[in-house]
Amino acid sequence: PEIVAVPAFSDNYIWLLRDSATGAVAVVDPGDGGAALRAAEERGWRIGQVLTTHWHPDHTGGNLRVKEATGCTIHGPASERERIPGIDEELREGDRVRVGSLAAEVWEVPGHTLGHIAFVFRDAGVAFVGDTLFVMGCGRLFEGTPEQMHRSLQRLGELPRDTRLYCAHEYTLGNARFAAHAEPGNEAVLRRLAEVQERRARGEITVPTTVAEERATNPFLRAESVEQLGSLRHAKDS
Ligand code: ZN
Numbered sequence: 001p002e003i004v005a006v007p008a009f010s011d012n013y014i015w016l017l018r019d020s021a022t023g024a025v026a027v028v029d030p031g032d033g034g035a036a037l038r039a040a041e042e043r044g045w046r047i048g049q050v051l052t053t054h055w056h057p058d059h060t061g062g063n064l065r066v067k068e069a070t071g072c073t074i075h076g077p078a079s080e081r082e083r084i085p086g087i088d089e090e091l092r093e094g095d096r097v098r099v100g101s102l103a104a105e106v107w108e109v110p111g112h113t114l115g116h117i118a119f120v121f122r123d124a125g126v127a128f129v130g131d132t133l134f135v136m137g138c139g140r141l142f143e144g145t146p147e148q149m150h151r152s153l154q155r156l157g158e159l160p161r162d163t164r165l166y167c168a169h170e171y172t173l174g175n176a177r178f179a180a181h182a183e184p185g186n187e188a189v190l191r192r193l194a195e196v197q198e199r200r201a202r203g204e205i206t207v208p209t210t211v212a213e214e215r216a217t218n219p220f221l222r223a224e225s226v227e228q229l230g231s232l233r234h235a236k237d238s
Pocket residue numbers: 054056112131
């Protein structure tokens with residue numbers, strides 16, 4: 001598939017996903033509907049679906065505008081349906097979503113919100129993880145518990161090592177600095193921090209990441225217990 005980052009607000013990424021075989025296009029988490037529509041239009045792409053990972057307005061604020069402009073179908077987590085504008089298809093763990101010839105498994109990955117889902121395109125080797133896992137970090141626990149987030153991250157970490165993970169924010173530099181503080185003896189973290197500093201200085205984006213890179217450098221994914229994850233999250237928040 002072709003996957004395009006659409007920057008929005010100060011640090012969000014909206015993702016456009018196009019199935020090369022059929023030309024079907026989905027947009028993941030269009031917080032800014034105008035930005036998503038312009039990016040699709042520039043490429044001559046027609047958005048047919050919205051894939052929503054969770055209800056937060058920076059991920060759903062553009063749903064209705066995209067739907068009005070394209071007549072697309074909006075998919076999102078069933079348990080957050082009241083807070084997802086325009087939702088048509090309610091998704092639960094184990095459901096499938098198709099984008100043209102591409103197929104995604106729906107995973108419930110609570111922690112950031114209680115209903116948060118990820119879209120796992122296994123055959124394509126791609127997963128859209130919203131605000132659950134960030135490059136070298138994880139989402140804040142606004143609704144869920146450290147236990148839920150621990151399990152959600154461990155599940156994502158068990159995907160094949162070359163799976164590309166697409167998250168919804170450019171938080172990498174701050175996360176990398178925190179990771180270097182949390183794991184000062186981890187050479188892979190220190191190397192990645194230097195690389196991320198260079199890439200950000202050049203104005204490049206740092207998403208996607210891979211499962212292998214996260215296993216080596218993400219302290220939240222590497223946490224060996226719920227308690228350890230909880231204290232890392234607490235330290236990062238304060
Ligand atoms: Zn969020």
